[in-house]
Amino acid sequence: MARRLLGRLAYGSRYDRIPSSQRVYVRPGERLIREAQWRRLIRRAPVMSLAEYQRLRPLKDIEEFLSCMMCGESRQQPLFEPGANGWSYHVVRCPACGFLYRNPGIRPERLGDLYASGYNTFLTGRYAANRQRRYELTMEAFSPVFDEGKERRLLDFGSGVGLFLELAERRGFDAFGVDLSPESVVQANERLDSARAFYGAPEDVPEIAAGGFDVITLWSVLAHLPRPLEDFGRFRSLLAPGGLLLILTVNAHSTQLKAYGSGWSGFTKNHLMFYSSVTVRTLLRRTGFAGVAFAPHYGDTVEAGTTRLSGPMVSRLRRNVELSDGGNMMRVLAFADEEAIGRWGGGPLTVHRLNG
Ligand SMILES: [Zn+2]
Numbered sequence: 001m002a003r004r005l006l007g008r009l010a011y012g013s014r015y016d017r018i019p020s021s022q023r024v025y026v027r028p029g030e031r032l033i034r035e036a037q038w039r040r041l042i043r044r045a046p047v048m049s050l051a052e053y054q055r056l057r058p059l060k061d062i063e064e065f066l067s068c069m070m071c072g073e074s075r076q077q078p079l080f081e082p083g084a085n086g087w088s089y090h091v092v093r094c095p096a097c098g099f100l101y102r103n104p105g106i107r108p109e110r111l112g113d114l115y116a117s118g119y120n121t122f123l124t125g126r127y128a129a130n131r132q133r134r135y136e137l138t139m140e141a142f143s144p145v146f147d148e149g150k151e152r153r154l155l156d157f158g159s160g161v162g163l164f165l166e167l168a169e170r171r172g173f174d175a176f177g178v179d180l181s182p183e184s185v186v187q188a189n190e191r192l193d194s195a196r197a198f199y200g201a202p203e204d205v206p207e208i209a210a211g212g213f214d215v216i217t218l219w220s221v222l223a224h225l226p227r228p229l230e231d232f233g234r235f236r237s238l239l240a241p242g243g244l245l246l247i248l249t250v251n252a253h254s255t256q257l258k259a260y261g262s263g264w265s266g267f268t269k270n271h272l273m274f275y276s277s278v279t280v281r282t283l284l285r286r287t288g289f290a291g292v293a294f295a296p297h298y299g300d301t302v303e304a305g306t307t308r309l310s311g312p313m314v315s316r317l318r319r320n321v322e323l324s325d326g327g328n329m330m331r332v333l334a335f336a337d338e339e340a341i342g343r344w345g346g347g348p349l350t351v352h353r354l355n356g
């Protein structure tokens with residue numbers, strides 16, 4: 001309420017009709033204000049030992065206390081408590097490397113408890129169309145890498161009901177998927193022609209465990225992984241020489257997170273870890289990837305050209321996203337080795353090397 005009042009005082013009603021997901025990028029001066037607020041929040045939040053932190057929080061039987069998985073730091077900086085309709089959790093920041101994660105986290109063997117049955121039933125109709133448009137915009141952002149499949153071997157990890165596999169087979173990829181929901185796998189295979197979805201973990205499915213993938217995709221999966229280092233080590237070993245890993249996930253540098261705090265849209269019920277362009281590099285470096293490139297995310301409507309914002313507003317939004325690395329999603333292309341960088345690293349992509 002106070003925050004809304006302040007916004008009204010500073011900006012009047014001129015920006016009221018702009019969706020909140022775009023407002024923070026188009027109001028003059030807001031980017032700098034939010035960044036200053038963020039720095040103040042980090043400065044003021046207490047830093048405590050893991051033992052102190054554990055005394056603060058009751059532990060449910062599906063939960064576990066964590067240290068930072070990116071750098072090993074055990075100290076905790078409690079920042080947020082997102083929640084709605086009967087769920088809530090705590091988000092801490094690693095005072096050493098800045099990684100944001102849910103702590104207590106969920107014990108990996110109890111992850112299933114988080115996903116109510118019927119999780120996949122709404123993944124159709126307009127939702128499906130919006131999802132597929134988002135996948136296409138992301139592939140476009142890394143063009144020409146995903147323009148044509150040319151029978152390259154692709155694995156979609158967490159393939160759900162096959163919405164991406166459908167696009168991948170249409171583009172000519174030799175596409176496979178894995179998912180931990182048996183109902184989703186059945187639905188996916190009904191949808192698909194040449195591509196195939198499998199139930200289980202990659203190492204349990206012979207067709208997947210054989211490896212040799214040219215591309216692995218993680219669509220809104222990264223934030224759900226309770227043991228990211230193990231998973232990424234496995235992804236790296238499943239990639240062929242010259243292989244690529246494509247990631248779409250929520251961005252922990254998002255200006256929306258800085259503005260809305262615990263109310264940020266990225267703090268969904270089942271998310272566990274929140275990466276930025278800094279911390280995702282640590283994850284990739286530690287699991288043997290050679291390079292990484294990023295594509296800023298301006299929001300689906302701006303990228304698809306369906307936004308109602310005026311031309312000058314769109315320019316301002318794009319500029320503020322770029323200057324702050326503050327888009328709400330992060331799009332990451334990881335290169336397995338030098339061969340991958342040599343083959344795909346040209347053109348408009350800036351490749352950051354991860355070794356040394
Ligand atoms: Zn850390």
